[in-house]
Amino acid sequence: MVHAIAPARATVRTVFNPFFSVAENIGSCFLVRDLLQAAETILLNGDTLFETAVLRHLLSTPDCPITVTIDRKPTYDADDMKVSLDGTRLTAIGKTLPVGSTHGESIGMLMFRRDGGEMFAAGLEAALRQPDGLGRWYLSVIHTLAQTGVVQARSIEGHAWGEIDYPDDLAAAERLVRAWGNPAIATVAGGN
Numbered sequence: 106m107v108h109a110i111a112p113a114r115a116t117v118r119t120v121f122n123p124f125f126s127v128a129e130n131i132g133s134c135f136l137v138r139d140l141l142q143a144a145e146t147i148l149l150n151g152d153t154l155f156e157t158a159v160l161r162h163l164l165s166t167p168d169c170p171i172t173v174t175i176d177r178k179p180t181y182d183a184d185d186m187k188v189s190l191d192g193t194r195l196t197a198i199g200k201t202l203p204v205g206s207t208h209g210e211s212i213g214m215l216m217f218r219r220d221g222g223e224m225f226a227a228g229l230e231a232a233l234r235q236p237d238g239l240g241r242w243y244l245s246v247i248h249t250l251a252q253t254g255v256v257q258a259r260s261i262e263g264h265a266w267g268e269i270d271y272p273d274d275l276a277a278a279e280r281l282v283r284a285w286g287n288p289a290i291a292t293v294a295g296g297n
Contacts, residue, residue, distance in 0.1 A: 128239040131246070135233060138226035146222050148243075150213030154278055155266040156285055162261050163216055170221030171256045173198065173247060175209035176266065184270060186211040186244055188258060195256040198248045209258070211244060212266050216259075224250055 118140065122133045130150075140146065147163070159174065166172045173195055175188050181204070189197040190208040198211060217225060228246035232238050250256055267281045268274065 124239075129242050131229060131232060131241050131243045132239065134225075134243040134246075135229045138229055141217055142222040142226050144218070146217045148215045148217070150268070152269045153213040153266065154268065154281060155212070155214070155261075156264055158264045159212070159214070159261045159266055162264060163214060163259055166216065166257070166259045168218055169255070169257045170217065170219050170224060171247065171250060172216040172218075172259050173256060174212050174214040174216075175258045175260050176212055176264075177209040177260065177262055181207055181210060186213070186242075190258055193257050193259075194254060195247075195251045195258045197251060198244050209260065212261065213268060215247070221255065224255065 118137075120133075120137050122128075122136055124132045124136075134141065134148070141148065147160075163172065163174050173188065181187055183200065186198060186200055187202040187207040188195055188209050188211055189202055189206045197206070225246060228250055229243065232241055232246050232249075235241075247256060265281055265284070267278050269278050
């Protein structure tokens with residue numbers, strides 16, 4: 106499915122992270138920091154499922170260095186990677202944002218253009234030099250970069266996606282994927 110919308114020059118590369126047991130996802134991003142510095146790169150969490158319209162919507166985003174794909178829902182739980190916005194500019198991202206300043210959640214898909222990947226790679230290196238660096242999520246680097254005004258958000262409201270964080274999420278993900286293959290099956294819109 107993705108092949109039908111991916112540019113002809115798109116490539117996929119798998120990299121093993123030997124440090125997965127001692128580092129959060131920031132370690133995985135650090136290992137591919139050279140790839141993230143390409144002219145246009147999409148970073149996708151491995152547990153995120155999405156219909157092709159989500160990727161099309163992200164690819165149509167106005168040109169900016171870093172774009173975080175978000176969705177909105179009525180309530181957010183402690184495990185959601187919440188976002189705060191000023192219009193479409195992302196001002197904060199994290200699991201502990203206050204309810205009053207939460208405007209959506211990251212779905213785990215980001216796009217880097219121009220020098221956005223270079224900024225992110227430099228931010229990864231800086232974060233990993235900190236005593237708590239290995240225990241941080243890569244989105245903590247995006248939070249820091251958001252303070253400089255270079256991060257935008259792209260809402261994919263109305264498009265179907267999901268993630269598999271816990272065993273209970275698997276049944277919902279299976280329903281979601283079956284619905285993409287059979288429109289007669291009710292779709293599950295939104296994340297976990």
